[in-house]
Amino acid sequence: VGADGPRVPGDGGAMRLRWKRAAGGLVLIYCLFSLYAAYVVFFQGSRGSGAAARERRRGSALPLQNEGQQGESQHLQQDIEWNPWEEDEKMENDLQHRAQLQGFQKQILQNPPRRKVVQIWGKAAIGLYLWQHILGGPLTPSDVMAQWREGELKAGNLYFSFYTGPAVAPGRISPDTENLVLVLNGREEGKVKFATQWLHYVQTLHQMHKLKHTAVVLLGSEGCENGWIQPYLRKHGGFIDLLFLVYDSPWVDEVDVFQWPLGVATYRNFPIMDLNNLMLHSSRPYLCNFLGTVYKGSSRETLLDILKQEKLGAMCLISVREQWLPQETNDSLKKYQDALLQSDLTLCPVGINTECYRIYEACACGSVPVIEDVMTPGQCGNSSVFQNAPLRLLKTMGAPFIFVTDWGELPAILEKEKAMSLEEKNQRRRIVIEWFKQFRTQLKKKFTDILENKFF
Numbered sequence: 001v002g003a004d005g006p007r008v009p010g011d012g013g014a015m016r017l018r019w020k021r022a023a024g025g026l027v028l029i030y031c032l033f034s035l036y037a038a039y040v041v042f043f044q045g046s047r048g049s050g051a052a053a054r055e056r057r058r059g060s061a062l063p064l065q066n067e068g069q070q071g072e073s074q075h076l077q078q079d080i081e082w083n084p085w086e087e088d089e090k091m092e093n094d095l096q097h098r099a100q101l102q103g104f105q106k107q108i109l110q111n112p113p114r115r116k117v118v119q120i121w122g123k124a125a126i127g128l129y130l131w132q133h134i135l136g137g138p139l140t141p142s143d144v145m146a147q148w149r150e151g152e153l154k155a156g157n158l159y160f161s162f163y164t165g166p167a168v169a170p171g172r173i174s175p176d177t178e179n180l181v182l183v184l185n186g187r188e189e190g191k192v193k194f195a196t197q198w199l200h201y202v203q204t205l206h207q208m209h210k211l212k213h214t215a216v217v218l219l220g221s222e223g224c225e226n227g228w229i230q231p232y233l234r235k236h237g238g239f240i241d242l243l244f245l246v247y248d249s250p251w252v253d254e255v256d257v258f259q260w261p262l263g264v265a266t267y268r269n270f271p272i273m274d275l276n277n278l279m280l281h282s283s284r285p286y287l288c289n290f291l292g293t294v295y296k297g298s299s300r301e302t303l304l305d306i307l308k309q310e311k312l313g314a315m316c317l318i319s320v321r322e323q324w325l326p327q328e329t330n331d332s333l334k335k336y337q338d339a340l341l342q343s344d345l346t347l348c349p350v351g352i353n354t355e356c357y358r359i360y361e362a363c364a365c366g367s368v369p370v371i372e373d374v375m376t377p378g379q380c381g382n383s384s385v386f387q388n389a390p391l392r393l394l395k396t397m398g399a400p401f402i403f404v405t406d407w408g409e410l411p412a413i414l415e416k417e418k419a420m421s422l423e424e425k426n427q428r429r430r431i432v433i434e435w436f437k438q439f440r441t442q443l444k445k446k447f448t449d450i451l452e453n454k455f456f
Contacts, residue, residue, distance in 0.1 A: 116157050116456050120181040121173065122164035123198060124191075126219050126246065127183035129263035131162045132272060134443050139164075144269055156448040170201035175210060179455045183217045192228050199232050199240075206239045213455040215242035217260060222353040223378025224249045233257075241454050244447070247353055248380040248389045258450065259386070259393045261443070264364060265357040268328045270337075273364040275433050279341065280366070281426055287417050288370070289317040289343040291336050292358070293351075299372060300349045303407045310411045315418075317343060340365035344417060344425055345402070347410075350376055354390035359401075363436040366429045370413065373403040397439055400431050 120131065131137045137153035137160065147167040153160045163172075173180070182202060184195040195218075205211040220226045224247050232238035235256060243251075244260040251257045264270040290307075294300045304320065307313055317339045328336070340346060346362035348371045362369045375381065375390050386392035394401070402413060417425075 115159055116179075116452060117159045117161070118179045118181060118451060118455065119174070119177050120160060120162045120183065121168060122162065122183040123168065123195070124183050124185035124217075124219050125265070125267035126185075126217065126260075126263060127162075127164055128266035129261075130183060130217060130447075131164075132266075133263060134440055134447065135160065136444070137162055155444060157452055158448050170198055173201075173205070177205075177210070178212045179451075180211055180213070181215045181217060181451070185219045186226060186229060187219050187221055196228070199229075203232070203239055211239075213241050214239055215244065215451060215454075216240050217244040219246050219262075220249060221378070222247060222351075222376075224380035225378065226251070242450060247355060248383075248386075248392050250379065250381055250383045252383040252386060252392075254385050256454075258446075261360065261393055262355050262357060264360045268333065270333070270357070270361055270364075275364070275366075275437055278366040278429075278433065280429060280433075283422055284342050284344050284367075284425075286317045286339075286343040287312075287315040287414055288345040288347055289339040289367070290347040290349075291317070291319045291339050292321075292349075294320045294322060295351070298349070298351075299374075299407060303347065303349050303410070306407050306410055310414075312411070312414060315414065316347075336361075337365065340367045343367050344429075345370050345413075348372065349407070350374060352376060353378075353380065359391075359394070363432060363439075366433050368400070368402060368428065368432055370402045370404060370410070372407065373405055397442065398435070399439075400428075400435050 120127070122128065122131065128139075131151065131153075132139060135153055135155055138151045139149050139162070140151060141149060146165055148163070148165045150164075151162045153162070180202065182198060184198060185191040186195050199216075202211065202214055206214070216229070216232075218226070218229065226245065226249065229240075229243070230236055233240050233243060233256070241256065243257045245251065245257060246260050246262050248259070249257070252259045290303065292300070294304060300320075304318070307316060307318060319335070319339070340362055344367065346358060346365075346367040346369050348356060348358050348362070348369045350356075350372045353376050354372065354374065359369045359371060371391065373390065380389065382389045383392075386396065388395045391399075404410065404413070
């Protein structure tokens with residue numbers, strides 16, 4: 001009997017048995033864990049180190065990979081690792097991208113890009129020079145006597161439409177026109193009256209908030225007396241945003257008034273010459289030509305006297321008349337074109353203005369203009385941006401012409417011509433033709449850039 005009472009038989013043995021079993025279980029678990037750890041260390045570790053050794057040996061035998069290849073290897077290794085959420089994430093990204101694309105497409109449909117549209121209405125012959133010779137636009141029908149002619153053209157970022165002919169009247173302007181270029185003739189009083197009627201109509205459209213912007217290409221007065229249009233300019237309270245003005249007007253500032261070339265006489269149906277198909281490698285039969293009207297008391301009389309005194313008539317093709325004729329017959333037009341094509345030089349004496357159609361027509365035929373470089377009476381002259389009048393535009397653009405201040409210089413010029421080789425003349429002809437191409441290309445770009453910057 002113990003101190004605490006009688007012992008129960010077998011109670012101590014059962015307790016010791018349970019403790020032994022628990023200890024044995026722990027030992028077994030410890031042994032199993034030790035065996036697993038040894039397996040990982042000795043078997044998996046050796047396999048990994050062997051693979052690493054092989055990878056090092058392979059790296060030592062091959063050239064070093066560049067950064068791009070290493071990036072690709074890492075990317076491939078990441079792809080090999082399985083991501084259980086990869087498909088769900090990819091589907092979610094695709095859905096988000098599709099929703100964004102649909103939203104963008106919906107926005108485009110609701111707010112489509114606005115086309116930059118400009119209409120040109122030609123009520124002067126220089127409109128044809130602008131459309132066909134500078135912009136290079138088509139025109140239908142081809143019949144020059146048609147009452148209504150039109151064409152469309154994309155130049156740069158602008159979409160142009162052009163309308164001309166006797167049937168083009170103020171009431172025919174489309175009501176949805178927002179941007180307009182109006183080509184007018186303001187050379188004489190009768191033309192100014194007609195041009196003013198057009199301007200009044202266009203002003204009404206502006207007041208009705210139909211038109212937003214207007215530019216005018218104006219064949220101005222040969223004496224640069226164009227005060228009649230000044231009140232219509234926006235800077236004087238009018239509605240004309242831009243003015244492209246023929247002749248050396250002092251108004252030209254390259255801000256809202258720009259000088260524009262006279263060009264060829266489209267009113268006499270002077271054609272668009274193929275500058276790539278001229279007589280570039282053959283001798284021309286005449287040193288020079290002059291076909292035109294001789295006004296009494298003009299320098300043209302002086303020119304004819306010099307040609308007669310120096311007996312240069314045999315070397316130059318000369319045909320004169322005493323009265324100007326606005327229209328050419330088919331025969332007279334062909335005779336004039338042939339003279340330009342068959343002459344190395346084209347003599348360009350001043351008329352009412354220094355600038356004349358003959359300058360541009362000579363270039364179109366590969367004949368070098370010889371220009372009388374003197375100012376004529378009137379208000380033409382230098383401006384705030386051009387100080388080399390007359391013919392400021394041509395001089396600024398580097399025209400490769402021959403300029404004289406007195407026709408007394410002509411005999412020396414012709415003597416020099418006789419001494420030139422055919423190769424030298426052909427090279428000079430190529431220079432003139434290439435300049436004339438670039439002249440038209442640069443004018444096209446300048447015209448479209450000015451309109452786009454001002455209108456849109």
